[in-house]
Amino acid sequence: MRKRIYWLLPDLDAARKTMNELLLARVSDRHIHFVAEDGSDMTGLHAANILQTSDLVEAAQTGLLVGAGLGAAGGVVAAYVLTGTGAAPQAVVIALAGLGAVLGTWSSSMIGSSTPSRRLKRFEKQIAEGQYLLMVDVPRTRVTDIEELLERTHPEAHFEGLEPNVPAFP
The missing domain is CATH 3.30.70.260 (ACT domain)
Structure with missing residues (x-):
């Protein structure tokens, strides 16, 4: 370190x-x-x-965590709604958590790259x-x-x- x-x-x-x-x-x-x-x-x-x-790194880390959390929450809701349709609920939660992490990291890093470092x-x-x-x-x-x-x-x-x-x- x-x-x-x-x-x-x-x-x-x-x-x-x-x-x-x-x-x-x-x-x-x-x-x-x-x-x-x-x-x-x-x-x-x-x-x-x-x-x-800039605050790019900190923003990307925050976006990753928030995006993954929101994606997982959306995945739980989607899995509950899709129960009985044959979809694997764990796969839905994991897929939406991953998608949320990617989108959260991307969008937050765009904002962080334009923000001067605190x-x-x-x-x-x-x-x-x-x-x-x-x-x-x-x-x-x-x-x-x-x-x-x-x-x-x-x-x-x-x-x-x-x-x-x-x-x-x-």
Whole structure:
């Protein structure tokens, strides 16, 4: 399991230097994400994608659970109605639960992909002012090492917290 560390960097130059130092510290570039104001220069940085900047993953998970639950409930009702027609009630419940899960995941992920991440909401002001947000995902055993590296090499940067659990998917 990984933890996500947040740092605010004042400008592009500091962000580039930080990116290079993290790469030299053997942090893979797929675990380093930068967020900046729309239209900002991101040359030399690994920009965060929709998985890091939106609520897509959380929305899809919620849609999966709600859709499966509603589909299963509809399946129970359908099985009750179809009793005596020869249809297997368990198959109807399972089929409608699966269909509900698929439709719930799809529709919720469409909404979630267009919703800004609630985790990044607290950084909106600083990003709008031109700062760069660094999100670096590191194994639990390396959190202290990476924090010390960034504190030592970038006194102008601000540590902004630690997210306890980063999903493996994004």
